[in-house]
Amino acid sequence: MTEKDPETLNDDRNPEHENCGVINELEESSPRGSFGGSIKDAPGCGTMVANALSQQSIHEVNVLPGEATGSKSDLLVSFDTLNVSLGSAAYPYLQSPALEALQKAINDRGTRMVVNSAYRALAQQFLLYNWWTNGVCDFQAVARPGASYHQAGLAIDIENTDGWRPYLERYGWQWFGSGDYPHFTYVGGGQVESVKIKGRSIDIRNTATLAFQRLWNRNNSGAQIAEDGDYSPTTESKLRVSPANGFKIAPWEKKPRLLRLSQPRMEGSDVERLQTALKKAGINVAVDGEFGPRTDRAVKDFQAKKTLTADGIVSPKTLAAMA
Numbered sequence: 001m002t003e004k005d006p007e008t009l010n011d012d013r014n015p016e017h018e019n020c021g022v023i024n025e026l027e028e029s030s031p032r033g034s035f036g037g038s039i040k041d042a043p044g045c046g047t048m049v050a051n052a053l054s055q056q057s058i059h060e061v062n063v064l065p066g067e068a069t070g071s072k073s074d075l076l077v078s079f080d081t082l083n084v085s086l087g088s089a090a091y092p093y094l095q096s097p098a099l100e101a102l103q104k105a106i107n108d109r110g111t112r113m114v115v116n117s118a119y120r121a122l123a124q125q126f127l128l129y130n131w132w133t134n135g136v137c138d139f140q141a142v143a144r145p146g147a148s149y150h151q152a153g154l155a156i157d158i159e160n161t162d163g164w165r166p167y168l169e170r171y172g173w174q175w176f177g178s179g180d181y182p183h184f185t186y187v188g189g190g191q192v193e194s195v196k197i198k199g200r201s202i203d204i205r206n207t208a209t210l211a212f213q214r215l216w217n218r219n220n221s222g223a224q225i226a227e228d229g230d231y232s233p234t235t236e237s238k239l240r241v242s243p244a245n246g247f248k249i250a251p252w253e254k255k256p257r258l259l260r261l262s263q264p265r266m267e268g269s270d271v272e273r274l275q276t277a278l279k280k281a282g283i284n285v286a287v288d289g290e291f292g293p294r295t296d297r298a299v300k301d302f303q304a305k306k307t308l309t310a311d312g313i314v315s316p317k318t319l320a321a322m323a
């Protein structure tokens, strides 16, 4: 995998790369919580306005069939259990080999790493690109959706680049260079570079688009689009009218996700169902579909009541006790 020369960063409106440092700064100062309208109307400049839809898209990558990814396990794995401090808009997902390499680097140095960005869902990349091209937010440069390793589970943006660089490079993480100072891409081997859908090979950077297309199709039986991972005008037109707070049929109906307090906070119908069940069990909690500290407290209270380990993690055992 080679990255484009950083010299060409600001040459046009369709770059292969972007200025991650500036993006991350603007993200930090932006409000949380999903916006109630369509993606195209989402106000700038922080991508958490599409948190719910982004979470659905991320989970959709993990419901891609095993024959597509060549693996039985999830393609994207959360690294929030490592010794890291996460920026407020960082989805902490990497492919397993990249995660293992990151863990080794962090263990070697023995300090906490600040990660400001890792995985980016298609809606996020669209919003950043759209705000940038419309001059709404001063991002300097944003990659076109589908062109970034942030959409492959193979990139991170961190703080203290100089301090981390030797450790990361030792384990297959390549520094982008001064044109995008905080950015590292994993090139160390073992990573999935493409997926196969219906005999067609799709570049790993396009799986964020592919995931969105599959999510769209599941929710719009009368307006099907090609599932080819190609960020076409048709796909973009559907993304624009998609609900920022998520589709009705979420991928966790197909494969449940492990609910727990995390950053960004989990949002969705599964969280809502959990809160309803807690309430039924006599635990005081608001049913708002967002897994925040109060829901965490409620889960722990429920677990304690049932003499389960009160860790706030909604394991199958915890779920069974609710049924």
Ligand SMILES: [Zn+2]
Binding pocket: 020, 117, 150, 155, 156, 157, 182, 183, 184
């Ligand atoms: Zn980056």
